[in-house]
Amino acid sequence: MTNATLHPDRQITTPGDQEQHHEENARFRFGPYEEFLKKYLEQEYRFCFFPEINQPKNQIALRHDIDFDTQFALQSAQIESKLGIKATYFFLMRSNFYNLFSPQDLHNVLAIRDLGHHISIHFDPTVYEDFHEGLKWEAALFRQVFRQEVSIISLHRPNTFFQEFDSPIFDIEHTYQAKYFRDIKYFADSTGVWRFGHPFDSQEFLQQHSLHVLIHPVWWMLDGVSNTDKLRTFYSQKVQSLKTDFSNNCIPFRSIHESL
DSSP: OOHHHHOTTSOOOOHHHHHHHHHHHHHTOOOOHHHHHHHHHHTTOEEEOGGGOOOSBSEEEEEEEESSOHHHHHHHHHHHHHTTOOOEEEEOSSOSSOOTTSHHHHHHHHHHHHTTOEEEEEEOGGGOSSHHHHHHHHHHHHHHHHSSOOOEEEESSOOHHHHTOOSOBTTBEETTSHHHHTSSEEEEOGGGSOTTOOGGGSHHHHTTBOEEEEEOGGGTSSOOSSHHHHHHHHHHHHHHHHHHHHHHHOGGGGGTGGGO
């Protein structure tokens, strides 16, 4: 008689189960952002901007696609600056979550640049019928607002076509070109999980190969065991922020603020 028969509610763990459990835990392994960065420094990585990646080993291009909130981006930028790390921050020019022309968001982006990081466009090509013309327009607007040229962009939620699009767009490089996306190892925390494995578990990291790492600050600046836990917290924060903005700008709303 097996243990499973004696204890039907007890699960027998096989080596395959243990490996799957380890992989699942690794997908959600985030922790303190500062400690995450220190691991690269301990492994003797040098943080570079994308055009500076020119060695097969010991370089890392740290990329941030800002989908939701510029305040989280500023928090991560401050942690990086404290450690002497530089990163590239890509912002949506057309977003339903933040507005680069609002006083607070503009302040946050300029503060990130003042910390020594590179700022640029997180470009959504699906917004335009002609994505070359779309980027031409966004780059001109970015140049006017931030008084700097756009030398490289990242693409927002790229489909297979754009992941395999190896040419510049409107003569501007993007992070999915082969030299940044396939010629060096790529890791991403998109959707709040490590979709291509945790960097520290990889042979590339252990052997100090050059890396391209995409970090979304929203997954690191909020507490929570899972991505959905963090999203619940973020949603609650946005609701409170919206209520505050309504109260500050609409006198009648103040009478119902507390009841909502």
